[in-house]
Amino acid sequence: MLRNAAALVNPICWDEPFGLVMAESLATGTPVVAYRRGAAPEIVTHGLTGFLCDDQRDAVAALCEIQRLDRRDCRQDAERRFGVDRMVREYVALYEEIIHTYSSRGFLHRVRAPRRDRDLMNGLDRPGAGSDSAETAS
Structure with missing residues (x-):
């Protein structure tokens, strides 16, 4: 189900120590849209495997740009970093x-x-x- 999604929207509002769901999303080739906090910056490479956002407005704008990301980059990055x-x-x-x-x-x-x-x-x-x-x- 996740690999067929346009993106994983992960609007966590707390400093999550490690976002396993984000790594799993990338492993399926699905880009991530998340707030720039907690572990998100360590997992998502902004503009390559997803978008790191500062607020809801940024997240909506990121979803409009999600199609320009190459899902193969998401998968390769996940394999390289979390394989x-x-x-x-x-x-x-x-x-x-x-x-x-x-x-x-x-x-x-x-x-x-x-x-x-x-x-x-x-x-x-x-x-x-x-x-x-x-x-x-x-």
Whole structure:
């Protein structure tokens, strides 16, 4: 339904931290008309993938111009900025940075497996195995 729309009109009047619906719209090749606030300027490239407006009058004017935008630009921009490959690559890089930072500061310690898993690894899950040992107590 969205990909057949002339545009997504997103008149959010609050500073939304990330407008997923705008990114989804661009992914379908549908341009976005939104107010210039919150995350909209980070998602919509004014004049290329939609229009950033200051008020209702601007939004109406933008809708009159929406046909001049190339929907392929919307799709390509969404793929480049919000595609799976980029998102995975950047999440992995972020996790690696966090692990490196905290492990170098001594915040990450060796995590011990739950007791049941340790018992399985040591063969203590068999009936009677280690019955004299406190390790078998749960």
